[in-house]
Amino acid sequence: MGRIFVIDKTMKEMATVKDKKFTKATFPVEGMTCASCANSIQSMLRTREGVAEADVNFAGKTLQVAYDEREVSPAQLRETVQEIGFDILIEEKTQEELEERQAQALAKLKRKTIIAGVLALPVFVLGMFFHSAFAWGNWAMLILTAPVLLWAGQRFFVGAWLQAKHFRANMDTLVALSTGIAFVFSVFNTVYPEFFISRGLMPHVYYEAVAVIIAFILLGKYLEENAKDRSSSAIKKLMGLQPKTVRVLRGNTEMKLKVEEVQLGDRVVLLPGERVPVDGEVAAGSTYVDESMLSGEPLPVQKNPGDTLYAGTINQKGSVQLVAQKTGGETMLAHIIRLVQEAQGSKAPVQKLVDKIAGIFVPVVLVIALLTLAAWLVFGGEAYLTEALLSTISVLVIACPCALGLATPTAIMVGVGRGAENGILIKDAESLEHAHKVNAVILDKTGTITLGKPSVTDVVWAQDMAAKEQLETLFFSMEAQSEHPIAQAIYNFYKEKGQQATPLDSFNSLTGLGIEATYNGERYLAGNEKLLRQQGVALPEHLLQAARQLQEDAKTAIFFADGAQALAVFAVSDPIKPAAAEGIKAMQEAGLEIYMLTGDNRQTAEAVARQVAVAHYQAELLPTDKADFVKKLQAEGKVVAMVGDGINDAQALATADVSIAMGQGTDVAMEVAGITLMRSDLTQVAKAVKLSRATVQTIHQNLFWAFFYNVICIPVAAGVLFPFTGFLLSPMVAGAAMALSSVSVVANSLRLRAKNI
Known part of the structure; x- marks a missing residue:
């Protein structure tokens, strides 16, 4: 990359x-x-x-x-x-270096986990089944437990000490206190058992609890890190889209370089089947390129000299040379990766509350542990010293806030990654969380519902036209000299067919009406109906009816005529995107109310709204009017998402609760928007909302189980069931439960990867 x-x-x-x-x-x-x-x-x-x-x-x-x-x-x-x-x-x-560091840290954790488990197993067997069978049993357990505590568990004690120096506490504090107290107490009873024997008490040791707790916690952390690594798989997939090496022509020499060594202006050689390494312009050759990673469109796009290629896309058939225009962190692919990384690292609003809870959670647990110890000793006396110690250790171990801390960010990471894989770029976690509340969606018309590029949609010629090909050449030649946007659409229509222009005798632009020209002494006109009527040109009934029907469909009718009568009528319009109606239907089925806003005239707005089945629309709006309409819906209690693609949408995008930009729109719109759709496809809007709903549902599930786990388990660990059932939670079981809670939260978040959106 x-x-x-x-x-x-x-x-x-x-x-x-x-x-x-x-x-x-x-x-x-x-x-x-x-x-x-x-x-x-x-x-x-x-x-x-x-x-x-x-x-x-x-x-x-x-x-x-x-x-x-x-x-x-x-x-x-x-x-x-x-x-x-x-x-x-x-x-x-x-990114490769960062991943290597993470892999080394994970390997080190794995090694410590395995060694801790191997040493903890005989300690567990001796402590649980043969604790009084051998005179040397306690010493054997001490020797085996010491490396588990002091080497494998060293990180907990170092972390707890550094936190304590600043009067802070975290999970390391809980683990260090629980295992440290149990170990010191056990060593004391191993070295000087007479202290308790002389008082009529058994000198119990808890080496097995210490060793197993640390082994379980390390195992839980290892499984958790493995699972979290999978939650960021979207970044790795995006990273894998760029090749490591590239062929570059410098002078007459072709050389193979690392992709990061490519310089601006370098001529890159691209063979069939290769991924494009940098953003650049085709300098020689033509090909078809698979741009599905950007646009989502499955069909390859033809690329000719002057066209732009993007890093990460796949060259299909032809061999081309491109001039590097953007490299390294400046490419479109790098920009996408950076957006995903920042979004995965951002925090959802609900996380702020979780952070506050986590900040006071450990001190509260320490207080509960002290109260547990005091309650056992006050109400049970010295006879319950063993139970008091075990319950205190269990409270410290089981109350680790890991699951609470993982509940929101793991879901956000998977949700943002899932969006990226589907061409939905989410700028921050706040946008992802807010989108699930959206109940009203405002769509800009031009460039969002329509293609934003006027084109010829219909051509109706007068009946029994002679010399049609010659007349088309003449009409094309006239429109080629006009600067009007509609003329440009007609010019492009014929240019794509390979039409060639012919010299005209004269050309004149008639403002507000059309154009006129002479060719071989004959006069020709192209323009609206008003122009033809002013010039006394006859309008055949079938052409006039065709023009009326085209205008009802929100198309602009352009007549072509000679000095005597109209020869043809052309319809120019901004076509509706193929998936627009489907996308709007998907949004409506998702329970969203749809509004269409446009600066276009009411007749056009009504026709477009009718074709895509939008009941609510506003026409002839300025950019400030669009923003005001967003505020109006918000004042009615609606949570509004604005979807647009142009500079004129930026104000409304900034005003909306959730802003969504079409990926092929302007940079300004994408900069303002919280969500960018890489495909200019409205079906993606419904997918974005569904993704948000699924992500927020996962967050709520994670938080519920994280809180529920602590609310239920801490009292049980403290021994509230002991007076009624005689049940006392073992610290070893507490350690296993704590590890399982974190892994279960991450696993639940990973379910988002298989969610159908």
């Missing part, structure tokens, strides 16, 4: 906050283990001078930060993060 920079120096986004300019950048984060970790990084950075905003995505392992370069540098941001036990990568890294 070329070099995908952690900070793209050429694409820095500047945001004005309180009259200051802040640089927005995204950095990969290393070392996070839970949502509280993400919250700690955020809160530390937000208190740093020069930082306007900081958001950490736990699932995506990214930090999005806005900072003033005059007051703080990336290196200083890194130092702040390192103080609490984490790290951010501020150096330039390719």
